[in-house]
Amino acid sequence: MTAYLKKYGAPLAWASAALIVLAACFWLDNYWLRVWTSVLMFVAITQGLNVIVGFAGYHSFGNAAFFGTGAYSAAMLVMAGWPLWAALLACSLVGALLALILGPALLRLKGHYFAIATVALNSALAELILNVGGLTGGAQGISMPMSTLSPIDLYRQVYLLMLTGAAVATLIVFWLSRSKFGYAIRASKDSEDGARAMGINTTAVRVAAWGLSGAVTAYVGGVWAYWINFIEVGSAFDVSLSVKAYIMLLMGGMGSVVGPIIGAVFFEVLATLVWSKFGALHNLILGVLVCAVVLFIPSGIIIPLRRFLSLRKQEGAKG
Amino acid sequence: MKPNLSLEIEGATVRFGGVVAVSEVSMTVDVGEVVGLIGPNGAGKTSLLNSISRLVPLSAGSVHVFGQNITKIAPYMLPRHGVARTFQVVQPFANLTLRENVAIAAMFSLKSLPKLEAMDRADAVLERTGLTHKAKMLPAEVTLADRKRLEVSRALAMTPKLLLLDEVMAGLNHTEMDAMIHLIRELQQEGTSIVVVEHVMKAIVAVCNRIIVMQNGKKIADGNPKSVLNDPTVVAAYLGQRYVDRQSKTQSASVSGVQK
Ligand SMILES: Nc1ncnc2c1ncn2[C@@H]1O[C@H](COP(=O)(O)OP(=O)(O)OP(=O)(O)O)[C@@H](O)[C@H]1O
Ligand SMILES: [Mg+2]
Numbered sequence: 125m126t127a128y129l130k131k132y133g134a135p136l137a138w139a140s141a142a143l144i145v146l147a148a149c150f151w152l153d154n155y156w157l158r159v160w161t162s163v164l165m166f167v168a169i170t171q172g173l174n175v176i177v178g179f180a181g182y183h184s185f186g187n188a189a190f191f192g193t194g195a196y197s198a199a200m201l202v203m204a205g206w207p208l209w210a211a212l213l214a215c216s217l218v219g220a221l222l223a224l225i226l227g228p229a230l231l232r233l234k235g236h237y238f239a240i241a242t243v244a245l246n247s248a249l250a251e252l253i254l255n256v257g258g259l260t261g262g263a264q265g266i267s268m269p270m271s272t273l274s275p276i277d278l279y280r281q282v283y284l285l286m287l288t289g290a291a292v293a294t295l296i297v298f299w300l301s302r303s304k305f306g307y308a309i310r311a312s313k314d315s316e317d318g319a320r321a322m323g324i325n326t327t328a329v330r331v332a333a334w335g336l337s338g339a340v341t342a343y344v345g346g347v348w349a350y351w352i353n354f355i356e357v358g359s360a361f362d363v364s365l366s367v368k369a370y371i372m373l374l375m376g377g378m379g380s381v382v383g384p385i386i387g388a389v390f391f392e393v394l395a396t397l398v399w400s401k402f403g404a405l406h407n408l409i410l411g412v413l414v415c416a417v418v419l420f421i422p423s424g425i426i427i428p429l430r431r432f433l434s435l436r437k438q439e440g441a442k443g
Numbered sequence: 444m445k446p447n448l449s450l451e452i453e454g455a456t457v458r459f460g461g462v463v464a465v466s467e468v469s470m471t472v473d474v475g476e477v478v479g480l481i482g483p484n485g486a487g488k489t490s491l492l493n494s495i496s497r498l499v500p501l502s503a504g505s506v507h508v509f510g511q512n513i514t515k516i517a518p519y520m521l522p523r524h525g526v527a528r529t530f531q532v533v534q535p536f537a538n539l540t541l542r543e544n545v546a547i548a549a550m551f552s553l554k555s556l557p558k559l560e561a562m563d564r565a566d567a568v569l570e571r572t573g574l575t576h577k578a579k580m581l582p583a584e585v586t587l588a589d590r591k592r593l594e595v596s597r598a599l600a601m602t603p604k605l606l607l608l609d610e611v612m613a614g615l616n617h618t619e620m621d622a623m624i625h626l627i628r629e630l631q632q633e634g635t636s637i638v639v640v641e642h643v644m645k646a647i648v649a650v651c652n653r654i655i656v657m658q659n660g661k662k663i664a665d666g667n668p669k670s671v672l673n674d675p676t677v678v679a680a681y682l683g684q685r686y687v688d689r690q691s692k693t694q695s696a697s698v699s700g701v702q703k
Binding site: 326 | 522527
């Protein structure tokens with residue numbers, strides 16, 4: 125029995141969790157459906173960030189650049205008459221391409237220089253879209269046509285689209301945690317010279333990681349544009365989005381598969397509760413909480429959680 | 444270049460700003476030969492290895508391995524030319540186990556190996572370097588001597604034809620050092636060409652067919668161990684009179700000599 129559990133326990137747990145999350149959209153009410161859609165959105169963004177920050181060790185504070193790029197590409201394509209699914213696919217590709225084109229130059233920068241450069245990239249893209257005008261709508265933004273679906277069906281559709289993003293992003297991270305490509309990224313992070321001497325093209329590996337991160341984040345941006353129906357530069361290229369995802373990653377645990385999910389769920393649900401109960405104090409309370417987590421469990425919730433679970437297992441074995 | 448050379452360096456010069464770390468050094472290593480590279484601290488030994496493995500650029504000169512010009516190639520291409528190295532300042536992948544560290548070396552070097560085969564190769568190498576019982580530990584959990592052995596293990600996992608060792612004996616005790624000397628001899632018997640950078644003279648004398656001495660970035664001697672170690676310039680620049688006196692007193696070549 126225990127051997128059986130050991131072998132199939134983890135996949136079973138994942139499968140049942142996936143089923144519950146999938147079915148949830150049919151019994152959640154409108155309010156909680158929106159909350160959980162936003163949670164799933166942040167799970168996807170945080171996992172996307174996990175790829176470049178947790179695995180590659182490059183602190184991309186400006187990943188919002190991909191979110192905005194995805195939102196604008198998807199919105200413009202939908203306006204041009206593309207079906208939603210095609211627009212979402214294309215906007216992920218645009219996100220990946222952006223990372224692949226700029227990566228070789230930007231990923232040459234180390235530490236905080238890279239972080240600052242990504243923030244600058246985000247501002248530059250926002251500025252560009254404001255000034256190009258035309259199809260991008262410039263300062264007016266883009267209003268997309270109303271969906272023909274009923275509100276609840278629309279919310280369910282968006283929920284499922286975000287769930288897809290979160291699931292794919294998590295699968296990518298899971299793949300990184302055990303594949304050869306994942307080893308190449310992690311080796312490059314720990315010792316660049318060591319990795320290169322062992323035959324790893326560290327630049328290419330990093331650029332590819334950023335490409336994955338960009339694709340995931342841009343997809344989420346595309347779904348978000350469809351969700352809120354109206355986009356403008358300020359909310360699409362919002363650095364605080366990356367910062368929030370960064371906090372979730374920090375809280376959950378960088379470089380782990382489950383950590384970012386826990387971080388995103390914990391933070392977003394908590395933020396919603398605090399906001400609904402305390403209103404004006406909400407930022408203060410969250411700020412204090414974030415400081416507490418970072419001070420007391422700097423490697424994220426996942427480490428003490430794992431320890432707790434393995435303790436429980438041992439006790440279970442004894443009893 | 445002669446067909447039986449594994450390494451041929453011509454006029455290599457390495458500059459760091461105003462510092463000339465390596466100055467017009469030329470040297471060769473025959474296939475299957477073990478060449479010692481010695482000299483005082485800051486002589487430029489590590490810089491020369493770094494320029495061979497393309498981690499620092501040459502400002503002048505050229506490097507050929509097994510007849511191929513590698514002066515301009517990307518550093519990650521070196522394993523594909525059969526070259527592996529260790530780092531004097533160890534460069535472990537800190538968040539991965541020793542086994543994974545070694546497996547990564549196997550995975551991406553000569554021919555790209557599937558993950559499971561690379562793990563098997565890693566196990567075989569760790570067995571050979573005596574780290575099997577620590578395979579599941581992280582680099583920070585083992586001693587410095589073990590981390591040095593990890594450096595060697597990773598290089599071996601790449602099945603090199605030319606191996607560059609940078610001070611792998613430093614920090615090892617006598618037993619560990621003897622094991623390392625034994626390992627180097629075995630590798631030579633298998634046909635591997637080796638460059639050994641080392642301050643431990645006992646090890647140099649025990650394994651080298653030839654010795655090259657560097658000082659202030661320049662090559663000051665190159666020849667068979669006996670003649671080089673008795674060369675007055677070498678004694679003056681590096682070994683010191685004490686080494687020579689001790690050698691003649693004990694009549695033995697296996698006294699450990701100059702330490703840093
Ligand atoms: N990255 C670097 N930047 C600037 N100077 C450097 C760098 N690396 C080495 N040097 C300088 O180059 C010279 C040669 O150093 P190198 O490390 O090659 O000597 P070494 O022979 O390996 O010495 P040791 O026996 O102490 O290892 C020294 O003067 C050193 O300070
Ligand atoms: Mg050195």
